[in-house]
Amino acid sequence: MLAENSTKKNLDEIPGVSTPEQIESDKVKDIIQSLIKAYSALKIYPIENPAVINSTMVFSNKLIDFLREYEEMRIGIQEFSLTFNEEILHSDGEKKKSLPFLLYKDGMRELSFHEGLDLEEIGDFLETIKINADLPEEESDIINSLWENDFAHIRYFALDEFLDKNIGGSNTGNDLIPEKDILSTGKIKLTQKDKEDINKRMEILAVDPGNDLTEGLNTTLSKENKVTEAAAITKGDFPEIERLVADDRENSRIRELITLLFEVLFLEDRKDQFSETLNVLDLCLQDTIEKANFSQASLILNQILEIKDAVPEQASEKLLLLDSIIKKAKNTPAIKELEQLFNNGKIEDLDPFLEYIHLLCPESIPTVINIWEKTEDLNIKSSISFLLQEIGEKHIETLVEFAQNGHASLAREIIAILGKINKTHSLPFLKMFSIHKDKSIRLETIQALKNIHDKDGDEILLDLLLDKEEQIRIAAVTSLNYFGNPTAVSRISNVIAKKDFDKKSPAEKRIFLDYCAQNSNNEITHLFHSILKKRSLFFSKKALTTRLCVVAALETMATPEAVTILKEGSLLRKTRIRKACKFALRKLAARHSQYREVKVI
Helix, strand or coil, rough: HHHHHHHHHHHHCCCCCCCCCHHHHHHHHHHHHHHHHHHHHHCCCCCCCCHHHHHHHHHHHHHHHHHHHEEEEEECCCCCCEEEEEEEEEEEEEEEEEEHHHHHHHCEEEEEEEECHHHHHHHHHHHHHHHHHCCCCCCCCCHHHHHHHHHHHHHECCCHHHHEEEEECCCCCCCCCCCCHHHHHCCCCCCCCHHHHHHHHHHCCCCCCCCCCCCCCCCCCHHHHHHHHHCCCHHHHHHHHHHHHHHHHHHHHHHHHHHHHHHHHHHHHHHHHHHHHHHHHHHHHHHHHHHHHHHHHHHHHCCCCCCCCCCCCCCCHHHHHHHHHHHHHHHHHHHHHHHHHHHCCHHHHHHHHHHHHCCCCCHHHHHHHHHHHCCHHHHHHHHHHHHHHHHHHHHHHHHHHHHHHCCCCHHHHHHHHHHHCCCHHHHHHHHHHHCCCCCCHHHHHHHHHHCCCCHHHHHHHHHHCCCCCCHHHHHHHHCCCCCHHHHHHHHHHCCCCCCHHHCHHHHHHHHHHHHHHHHHCCCHHHHHHHHHCCCCCCCCCCHHHHHHHHHHHHHHCCCCHHHHHHHHHCCCCCHHHHHHHHHHHHHHHHCCCCCCCCCCC
């Protein structure tokens, strides 16, 4: 048990070695990022748009895989944040686009997904969120919408302080009916408590009327609804409302124009008319980029790419015209302008901007990397990291090239991506990074190899047993994926058998010996026996430490052969070894009934 605790303590101290809790948290964070991306796509595009479908499928697949392994995913809802095990995984303080706020404002405090969830139920859930996100804040009610759908594998915990006040109470509602003489006056007189409740409700709805909402309610009722008038808007809101309405009208007209142009383009057979229509679309694209309206820009470029895929090869002139627009969008000056817009703080909504940049890959990769390296905003960095992972699925060679020539932080980010994508593509690059001169890069490589969970990856880890850094050697052994791998046991036992093994630190000795103890065979038993019984007139301190670590490893083995060796050790001349063997035998007798008859003298 002492050896087990020591091993666990040393594992916790090794950078880059994740605990099961951290692995689970990382998976949940990845799923949350996928949910946010799907939510962003739903707010920008129609539900049948490819961007929506693709992002929804990515989220669904990750969530379903997670639930197969963990059975449940329980998310905490804060006003502007989503949490898991009290760790904030996503934050967004902009009410208009914040998913946490959409859930929180109606009282939701926890959302959970359960095993058995399927694509259809996830689709209905996301559609419910979209419907509520598109409604004005005071009209949407996500709690009621979820309740009406009666999801079988999606549950939530919500607070309703106003409803709770009447649950189990004695109020029958009779007190709400005014007396006849009061009703005939055409006035409603509110108590102080009524006024406080109304103001409290308005605060929860984030409405700022500028004064006490209940002022003027104790007056004669006119045809106008005084409460609605007071709660709706203030004079200070008018300029913002006018701007939003004007923007919406302008965007609606542009969207209608773009839709019409694409319909014409798709049906047009005449080359000159096709070219003219395409030029107009190009002008629309340039205009939307100048205005930093990247949801519109993504829509235009996406549809141009889709039309290109739909055009038959024999229509070469059309293909050339479409290619010219795409190349223009992807040329270096155009992409540099996008980077400049970002650097100048012109990007108000990051997700559509990144979506557009993604469409320009691989030409836009240098810009994505520049933004990632320069930004100090962790939320932006996280979003770009997610984009880099998506880029890595198709352009990993390009990313690796930048990692080799860039800063260590970029190399570590790319290596982490290598640990998440197709292992066939990743392993050659990870082997290359495993011998990098920077220790932090080698440690990140070890973590990526652990995540890949592949036998060929274990071969790279075993090569690191000879690394000059102890931290690397320890991390390599603790990251091996396949226990009982004969090659791994043989390679590690060869290291133990060498004369210079005594020179290693106690921590490294325990890690190596513990691995062999948990994968014991006749050769390992013989090796441990030979180390323990080796005689010497004088034991160095390091040699003595090796033998004490072997005693701990024999206790971990807990086989009859290990007990026999410990019994022999309990008779050795060296006092510390003899006492350690006796102590190990007592602990084995306490834990295993078959060894309770073992006599320790």
